[in-house]
Amino acid sequence: MTLTEYLRAQIDRRSHGSVRGFAAQAGIPHATLFRILKGVPLDHETYVKLARFLNVSVCFLMELGGLETGHSAEERQKMRMVYTPGLDQLIETSMSLSPESLEAVVSFAQFCRQREEQEQIARTQLRATPGS
Incomplete structure (x- = not known):
């Protein structure tokens, strides 16, 4: 389309x-x-x-x-x-960031994603543990 x-x-x-x-x-x-x-x-x-x-x-x-x-x-x-909406704000804001600042934003976003993935794994393991 x-x-x-x-x-x-x-x-x-x-x-x-x-x-x-x-x-x-x-x-x-x-x-x-x-x-x-x-x-x-x-x-x-x-x-x-x-x-x-x-x-x-x-x-x-x-x-x-x-x-x-x-x-x-x-x-x-x-x-x-x-x-x-947050992604749209990020895109709009990033248009005026320096390359260094943009790199820092990307690094922080990757950190947040990794933390969420680890939390999801921990929740999954907790549910899979008998007696919990």
């Missing part, structure tokens, strides 16, 4: 086919939405506004738009199902 196909389906579903109505609800100019539907690339701010309105991740929309974000097919599937 392309970004245009996805947006057309959302316009039909949310605004009964009204591009102007959908644009107003999303908080973007209708002329911008018409350009997007003709295949004109989006700027980052428009991706963010559309993602928030549609309750999807910015990365999901970017990949539909043909931009490579480095996510696997499995990760893209998860993005379709889960909206993460």
Whole structure:
């Protein structure tokens, strides 16, 4: 599915086919939405506004738009199902970070993920222990 196909389906579903109505609800100019539907690339701010309105991740929309974000097919599937406002904020903020600061953010996120994985393993082991 392309970004245009996805947006057309959302316009039909949310605004009964009204591009102007959908644009107003999303908080973007209708002329911008018409350009997007003709295949004109989006700027980052428009991706963010559309993602928030549609309750999807910015990365999901970017990949539909043909931009490579480095996510696997499995990760893209998860993005379709889960909206993460925190991820959108992180992406938006990271656009203005220095490479060093961005590296620190990534390191911290990896640390948090490892800690959550360890906690999940501990919970699983606790449930598997007889008599607990």
